[in-house]
Amino acid sequence: MTAPGETGAAHLEVEGLSLSFGGLKALRGVSFSVEPGSITALIGPNGAGKTSMFNCISGFYKPQQGSVRFDGRDVTRMHPPERAALGFARTFQNIALFRGMTVLDNIKLGRHAHMKTGLLQALAYWGPAQREEMELRAEIERRIIDFLEIDHIRNMPVASLSYGLQKRVELARALAMRPRILLLDEPVAGMNREETEDMARFILDVKEEWGTTILMVEHDMGMVMDISDHVVVLNFGEVIARGLPHEVQADPHVTEAYLGSGDPAALMARLKGEAGPADGGSAAANRKTREDVA
Amino acid sequence: MSDLLFFFEVTLAGLGSGALLSLTALAFVLIYKATRVINLAVGELLMLGGYLFFAFAAGLGLPAWAAIPLAIAGGGLVGAVVERGLIRPMLGESPIAVFMVTIGLGSILVGLVELVWGTDPRALPAFMGNAPIFIGEAYVSRKIAIAFAVAAVVIAVFLVLFRYWRGGVALRATATDQAAAYSCGINVPGVFSLAWVIGCGTAAGAGVLLGSIGGISPSMGVFGLSALVVVIVGGLDSVAGALVGGLVIGLIEAWAGTYLGGEYKLVTTFGLLLVALMIRPYGLFGTTEIERL
Amino acid sequence: MQIGTAKHSYQADEALLTTRPQRVWMALFAASLCIAPFVLDNYWLYLACLVAINVASATGLNILTGYTGLVSLGQAAFMAVGAYTVGWMQLNLGTPFLLNLVAGGIIAAAVGIVVGIPSLRVKGLYLAIATIAASFILHFIFVNWQSVTNGNSGLTLTPASFFGTPLTEYQQLYFVFVPITALMVLGAANLFRTRVGRAFIAIRDRDISAEVLGISLLRYKLMSFAISSFYAGVAGGMWAYFFRVVTPESFPFVYSIFFLAAIIVGGMGTILGGILGAVFMTLVPELLRFGIDWLTPVLPNAAAMLSPVRTIVFGLLIVGFLIFEPKGLAEIVQRSRRYFHLWPFKK
Numbered sequence A: 001m002t003a004p005g006e007t008g009a010a011h012l013e014v015e016g017l018s019l020s021f022g023g024l025k026a027l028r029g030v031s032f033s034v035e036p037g038s039i040t041a042l043i044g045p046n047g048a049g050k051t052s053m054f055n056c057i058s059g060f061y062k063p064q065q066g067s068v069r070f071d072g073r074d075v076t077r078m079h080p081p082e083r084a085a086l087g088f089a090r091t092f093q094n095i096a097l098f099r100g101m102t103v104l105d106n107i108k109l110g111r112h113a114h115m116k117t118g119l120l121q122a123l124a125y126w127g128p129a130q131r132e133e134m135e136l137r138a139e140i141e142r143r144i145i146d147f148l149e150i151d152h153i154r155n156m157p158v159a160s161l162s163y164g165l166q167k168r169v170e171l172a173r174a175l176a177m178r179p180r181i182l183l184l185d186e187p188v189a190g191m192n193r194e195e196t197e198d199m200a201r202f203i204l205d206v207k208e209e210w211g212t213t214i215l216m217v218e219h220d221m222g223m224v225m226d227i228s229d230h231v232v233v234l235n236f237g238e239v240i241a242r243g244l245p246h247e248v249q250a251d252p253h254v255t256e257a258y259l260g261s262g263d264p265a266a267l268m269a270r271l272k273g274e275a276g277p278a279d280g281g282s283a284a285a286n287r288k289t290r291e292d293v294a
Numbered sequence B: 001m002s003d004l005l006f007f008f009e010v011t012l013a014g015l016g017s018g019a020l021l022s023l024t025a026l027a028f029v030l031i032y033k034a035t036r037v038i039n040l041a042v043g044e045l046l047m048l049g050g051y052l053f054f055a056f057a058a059g060l061g062l063p064a065w066a067a068i069p070l071a072i073a074g075g076g077l078v079g080a081v082v083e084r085g086l087i088r089p090m091l092g093e094s095p096i097a098v099f100m101v102t103i104g105l106g107s108i109l110v111g112l113v114e115l116v117w118g119t120d121p122r123a124l125p126a127f128m129g130n131a132p133i134f135i136g137e138a139y140v141s142r143k144i145a146i147a148f149a150v151a152a153v154v155i156a157v158f159l160v161l162f163r164y165w166r167g168g169v170a171l172r173a174t175a176t177d178q179a180a181a182y183s184c185g186i187n188v189p190g191v192f193s194l195a196w197v198i199g200c201g202t203a204a205g206a207g208v209l210l211g212s213i214g215g216i217s218p219s220m221g222v223f224g225l226s227a228l229v230v231v232i233v234g235g236l237d238s239v240a241g242a243l244v245g246g247l248v249i250g251l252i253e254a255w256a257g258t259y260l261g262g263e264y265k266l267v268t269t270f271g272l273l274l275v276a277l278m279i280r281p282y283g284l285f286g287t288t289e290i291e292r293l
Numbered sequence C: 001m002q003i004g005t006a007k008h009s010y011q012a013d014e015a016l017l018t019t020r021p022q023r024v025w026m027a028l029f030a031a032s033l034c035i036a037p038f039v040l041d042n043y044w045l046y047l048a049c050l051v052a053i054n055v056a057s058a059t060g061l062n063i064l065t066g067y068t069g070l071v072s073l074g075q076a077a078f079m080a081v082g083a084y085t086v087g088w089m090q091l092n093l094g095t096p097f098l099l100n101l102v103a104g105g106i107i108a109a110a111v112g113i114v115v116g117i118p119s120l121r122v123k124g125l126y127l128a129i130a131t132i133a134a135s136f137i138l139h140f141i142f143v144n145w146q147s148v149t150n151g152n153s154g155l156t157l158t159p160a161s162f163f164g165t166p167l168t169e170y171q172q173l174y175f176v177f178v179p180i181t182a183l184m185v186l187g188a189a190n191l192f193r194t195r196v197g198r199a200f201i202a203i204r205d206r207d208i209s210a211e212v213l214g215i216s217l218l219r220y221k222l223m224s225f226a227i228s229s230f231y232a233g234v235a236g237g238m239w240a241y242f243f244r245v246v247t248p249e250s251f252p253f254v255y256s257i258f259f260l261a262a263i264i265v266g267g268m269g270t271i272l273g274g275i276l277g278a279v280f281m282t283l284v285p286e287l288l289r290f291g292i293d294w295l296t297p298v299l300p301n302a303a304a305m306l307s308p309v310r311t312i313v314f315g316l317l318i319v320g321f322l323i324f325e326p327k328g329l330a331e332i333v334q335r336s337r338r339y340f341h342l343w344p345f346k347k
């Protein structure tokens, strides 16, 4: 058992993971490793299986084969809440904030697995329960709300926020989870240039100041090339390339995967990514998520 | 009388009430398929159908062949009004809220019926005759036999309409994919209304049959709960499930009521429901809903 | 007009009542609860006790349905479990009534956990229907478990006694019921200042992502059922000491619908809503009675109309609120609060 409160970057290894839905093979023997303290990007065309991979890592899907290891410990059979207690934290592709709560409560919720208040203490809101809540509040204010620059919205209901701010609150909630590995599913999808740059800066800061391992799915090649240390490319549920950002970028298999996907927007994004890394060419992602939001 | 013969008679009676359950369940399924609403007022519409028949046949002295269609039309009319007035404004609200609206509606209908006709149970004017029917040596109540035959015919007609009639096809299309049906030029709001009219009319018709067997009272709507069990066991969106489920529940209630005692009827049904839900949460024939993150 | 609500400490910011007017209103309300038993006549005290019982039970259901999103149509059946437990303990063990009430709550909570098990498999309406099934099965048990429930004739209780004084007057019962209910409501409000309450709301808003964020659905769904039925059990126990006879028909299925209607009308997922809804839905039938009494000279058979009219109005309230004011009375209160907040500067 990991000692409670253990911190620091974790090492995540995925080995031979296979997942199918009826006849559809979403993942076929995927293996990769996320080095402690690194930012690893998981990329691939739409439907490649990236979100499914995340769901296997956080325990929402049960893979038919393969294993997930966390600092060398096999967690494949663990339930999602237990993994959260170990330090698996994540954000979601389709924003999954709790719409009936304020920003502050959403963030506080992230700490759930690390708190101790039981039912009777909660009913009485007495002694330790109250102290725990106050400590949490203070810590969130100090380390998260200031850091992510969301003090002006802390008491607003999340439903009233802009899309970009909602994504930021999701990151805040994940940070409140005491992450040892942070899984970010398309953190800048649907954001404008400025918001994307902010988010990239936050992610780099998390890596540096919090020393957290980060695994990120992203369609925005500019951002991927800019901030990741390592890239893994999925296509049709298989790893087709991996390596340093510029190596992957030059890999002909990758070009083919994006071209072969028949998605011109993805191609555009990739071409733009090649032209200038800073220019967040997230056309594909933008188009998709904007529709969802509308 | 031999035990086997008795068992056979009980079984026949069970199939008879099972057919009525199937018919009522069909009202649930029609409405659910088109509009994704569980209409808990189906039981009360069934009761209303019985009382409308009573009003037309006993109150106005109309013959049965006129009173029955009028009762069914009355049920359909209520269905149309309810759909336009109560259900459509709730479009897009949570299914629970709409479900509660139909519970409120049920309460309103019970109150109105009590206000007009009082709370005492009444018998419907006989229109089926009383001479018993024998299948081989087995005795079947004539009313139950007729109810079974009528329910079977109505269900068969429904199945044919579903498959071949334009409205039926539109309804199936709407059930499968509302947006797609819309863009294919299907009049989706029209389908909604149609489903409510037919569903409520069916319930009213079932009420006439049920009332002519056991009499009518403002509380006869509880029959709707048994029918609800049928649709949950069979699958809310499955016509086949309603048919099979109705007969199965009818049989089980008859057997439980005879061999264990009348008080075991409802409890067996509900026990079965819980077991069914734990094993197959979306019914035997229902469509499983997948949630994604 | 109110300005400057800046807080000086997190403690102040997280208090239950954050503004001065809120505290003033609450103090006034508490004071009137204390004075009420000395100024109300017996009939109104009877109603006040009934309201206290219904508020306790509705608040419990609000935790389960309004906050956790698990729709239950079994609240009356859980009350019955509490009532029978209290009755049985009083008749067979002769234990003090406060202990009996707590035991009633605990047994009801245990039953609630069992009934809640389907919530791990089924959702939404299917769960609502499972709770309907469970409440009919419980009814069957009340009728048939002769040795404990005395079947259809039910249990007859002697008055609760407090340090030797039998509580027979409504005024005496008021002094017991109202503090108990107030404590229960306070507990419910506290719950939502902690991780337990947040977990409930998260499950309501999106259970599958809540699970990935570290909330055990098994634990918290069943916990919500347990709390809700504990509240129902205590309320049922109070009910038993109030009417002093418990039969299988004391807690009919429509009583469960009544509680769901109460939280809809009051406002789901707010503590205030559970209270307002229960008060309103308990008092409306009485107001109708006054109306009918008043009509009797004009309409000779008006008395016979009372029960059907109550049924109709009950249905109309559910439908009307769902269509026109889905957030219930609590939202109306909020609106008028905002209005006076800005007063005299209208928007």
Ligand SMILES: Nc1ncnc2c1ncn2[C@@H]1O[C@H](COP(=O)(O)OP(=O)(O)OP(=O)(O)O)[C@@H](O)[C@H]1O
Pocket (backbone or CB within 6 Å): A021, A024, A026, A044, A045, A046, A047, A048, A049, A050, A051, A052, A053, A093, B290, B291, B292
């Ligand atoms: N619960 C599910 N049931 C059935 N099929 C699923 C399920 N979840 C995912 N899939 C399928 O698995 C495949 C991979 O989906 P996934 O969401 O992992 O893709 P992705 O790489 O995240 O794509 P995108 O870039 O569009 O987010 C798709 O074909 C998808 O339809």
Ligand SMILES: [Mg+2]
Pocket (backbone or CB within 6 Å): A050, A051, A052, A093
């Ligand atoms: Mg994805």
